[in-house]
Amino acid sequence: MNMNAKQISFIDIDGTLVDDYGHVPESAQLACRQARENGHLLFLCTGRSKAEIYDSIWEIGFDGLIGAGGGYVEIGNEVLYHKKVQSQDVRHMVDFFNKHGVHFYLESNSALYASSMLRPQLERLIYGDVLNDEQARARMEQSPHPFIEGLTYGETDLYKDDVNKVCFLESSLPFAMIQQEFEGKFEVIQCTVPIFGKDSGELMIPGIHKAIAIADLLEHLGESQAHTIAIGDGMNDAEMLEYCNVGIAMGNAKPGLIAIADEVTDTLEQDGLYKSFLKHGLLAETSASLSS
Numbered sequence: 043m044n045m046n047a048k049q050i051s052f053i054d055i056d057g058t059l060v061d062d063y064g065h066v067p068e069s070a071q072l073a074c075r076q077a078r079e080n081g082h083l084l085f086l087c088t089g090r091s092k093a094e095i096y097d098s099i100w101e102i103g104f105d106g107l108i109g110a111g112g113g114y115v116e117i118g119n120e121v122l123y124h125k126k127v128q129s130q131d132v133r134h135m136v137d138f139f140n141k142h143g144v145h146f147y148l149e150s151n152s153a154l155y156a157s158s159m160l161r162p163q164l165e166r167l168i169y170g171d172v173l174n175d176e177q178a179r180a181r182m183e184q185s186p187h188p189f190i191e192g193l194t195y196g197e198t199d200l201y202k203d204d205v206n207k208v209c210f211l212e213s214s215l216p217f218a219m220i221q222q223e224f225e226g227k228f229e230v231i232q233c234t235v236p237i238f239g240k241d242s243g244e245l246m247i248p249g250i251h252k253a254i255a256i257a258d259l260l261e262h263l264g265e266s267q268a269h270t271i272a273i274g275d276g277m278n279d280a281e282m283l284e285y286c287n288v289g290i291a292m293g294n295a296k297p298g299l300i301a302i303a304d305e306v307t308d309t310l311e312q313d314g315l316y317k318s319f320l321k322h323g324l325l326a327e328t329s330a331s332l333s334s
Contacts, residue, residue, distance in 0.1 A: 049077075049082045049083070049269050049270070049271055049322065049323070049324055050084075050263075050265055050269055050270050050271070051077065051082065051084050051085070051270075051272075051319075051324070052085050052087035052108065052252070052256055052270065052271070052272045052273070052282055052286060053074075053084060053085070053273055053274075054087060054088055054274035054275060054276065054279050055086060055088040055089075055090055055099070056088070056089075056090070056234055056235060056276070057234065057275035057276065057292060057294060057295075057310065058273055058274050058275050058292055058310060058315065059074075059099070059310070059315065060099070061310055062236070063185070064096075064187055064188040064189060066098065066099065066102060067310060067311065067313070069313040069315070069316040070313075071102050073315050073316040073319040073325060074102050074103060074104070074315075075102060075103055076319075076324070076325045076326070077319050077324040077325060078104075078105070080326060082324050083105045084103070084104050084105055085104060085105055085106045085108060086099070086106070086107045086109070087252050087255075087256065087272070087279075087282060088107075088108070088109055088111075089110070089207070089234060089244060089276075089278050090109060090110075091109050091110045091114065091149035091150060091151055091154070091206045092107065092109050092114060092116070092151040093149065093151060093152060093153050093192070094149070094189075094192060095107060095109070096188055096192065098188070105117065105118065106118060108252060108255040108259065109151075109206070110125075110149060110207050111207060111244070111246050111251060111278055112250045112251045112254055112255035113125040113126075113206050113207065113246070113255075114151065114206060115259055117259065117262065117263070122258065123258070124151065124206075125206075125250060126204055126205060126206065126247075127208075127245075127247055129203050131224075131227050131228065132201055132202060132203075132205050133201050134224075134227065135228070135245060136148075136200045136201060138223060139157065139210060140158075142213065142214075142215050143213060144210050144211070144215055144220075145157050145160045145163045145164075145210065145211040145213065146160065146209060146211065147160055147208070147209055148200060148205050148208055149205065149207050149208065149209065150202055150204040150205055150206060151204065151206065152204065153194040154192060154193045154194060155193075155194050155200055155202060156193045156194060156195050156197075157200070160193070160195075161190065161193070161195055163211060164189075164190050164211075165182060165190065167211075167238070168182075168187050168190065168237060169181045169182040206247075207244055207245055207246050207247065208228075208244065209235075209238070209243070209244050209245075210233075210242060210244075211238050211242050212240065212241040213241070216241065217230075217241040217243060220243065227248075228245035228247070229245075229246040229247070229248045229249075229250075230244070230246075231243060231244050231246060231277065231278060232277060234275070234277070234278055244278075251281045251282075252272075252279065252281055252282040253281035253282045253284065253285035253286075256270070256272075256282055256285060256286065257285065267285070267286070267287060269287065270285075270286040270288070271286060271287065271288045271290065271322060272288070272289050272290065273290040273292070273307070273315065273318055274290075274291065274292065274295070274299065275291065275294055275296065275299065276296055276299065277296050277298055277299055279291075280298065280299055280302060283299065283303055283304075288304050288305070288322065289302070289304045289305075290304065290305055290306070290307055290318050291303035291305075292307060292308075292309060292314050292315075293306060293307060293308045293314055294309045294310070307321075
C-alpha cells in the first residue's frame, strides 16, 4: 500500500469504535481525527441505523455513513440510497415476535422503536436486577447507557413504513426457527452485541451487505478499491473485510472474521483502531501520539 496516497477507511462501530458501554476510547477518537486531518476519508460502516449514530460519534468527524448493514448510504449531507423493508414483512415480523414473546426493536432513520417489554429486559442485561439490587439501580442512575436512552418506547403501532432492519434479543424461541419463519423475506443473521445473547439476531433485507454499499459509494466518489481499508469485529463485517484492499479484524473479533482477515489488531481497549491506522500510514508518527 502506498503510504502517501489518500486512504478510504470503513469503520464498524460496536466493538471497533465504541465499547460495550457506548464510549469511544480516547485513542480511537485521536486516530479518527488525525487521519482526517491528514487528508484520508473515514466512513462509518455499521449495522446501526442513522438514529443510533449519536452526536458523540458524529462529533469525532466522519465523511459519511453506511448504515443498516448496507441498506443506507450517506456521503456528507447527500443520501445515495435508502432501502426499506416492505410493509407486509414488517407486519409479519411484529405479529410473530409478539405472539412468541420475543423482545425486539425496529430501526428506522428517524427513531428506534422498542417492543412493549424491551426496556426492562435491556435494563436487566446492562445493569442487573434494578428492582431488587441497589448497586444495579445505582449503575443505571449514575451511568445511563446511551442505547437505552436512545430508544423510543410506548409506540402502540409498530407497523412502521420506514424500517431499515430489525434486532431481536435471545428468547426461548430457537434461532433456527426464526430463520425458518422468515426464509425468503429476511436474511436472519446473528447479532453482534454480546449482551443480547448468542441466539439474538438481526433481520436484514435480503441482498444487502456492507461490501455492496462500499462498492456503490466508491463508484459514486470515483475512488479506487485499491486505497480502501476495512476494520471490524463481527460476522456482518465479513464481506467488507474481503472486499476492501486491507481487511483488519479487531483482537476481540469473531473467530470466523479473524480467519478471513488480512491481519488482526488489538482490541478496542488496547488501542487496536489507533495501532492499525498508525501501521497503515494514516497517522503521522511525530504528531499523533497517545497521552501517557
